[in-house]
Amino acid sequence: MRDEEFQVLLQGVKEAVEHYHGLRNDLRTTILPRRPKPMEAADIRELRERTGASQAFFGLALNVSTKTIQAWESGARSPDGGNLKLLRLAEAHPEMVFEHLHEPPPGLVQPEKPRRGRRREPKGQPA
DSSP states (O other), X not given: OOHHHHHHHHXXXXXXXXXXXXXXXXXXXXXXXXXXXXXXXXXXXXXXXXXXXXXXXXXXXXXXXXXXXXXXXXXXXXXXXXXXXXXXXXXXXXXXXXXTTTSOOTTOOOOOOOOOSOXXXXXXXXX
């Protein structure tokens, strides 16, 4: 390592130590959010049942497959990362995650139910 590179590194370490001791306020400190606490299989099942969702709809709301929900609920796998964060959000504020769970997607045209038999005309009026 060249002397000038070493001096740059040494200066950086000195600045970090000064910042740590509160002697500098021109450096930015970023505080990251805590990782969500892991969820047990029973907690995931209880959350899903509380929302009244099937495993398929629960997976649809969380953007994961039904097989993934089944694996979480059986304890074969555990959610992590964004999935765990979303589950914890759903636990605290289910209306945010499952608000439109039981509604058809926008723009979906529901087919009319077919009618059985002929439509009868009231008596006394020609058909």
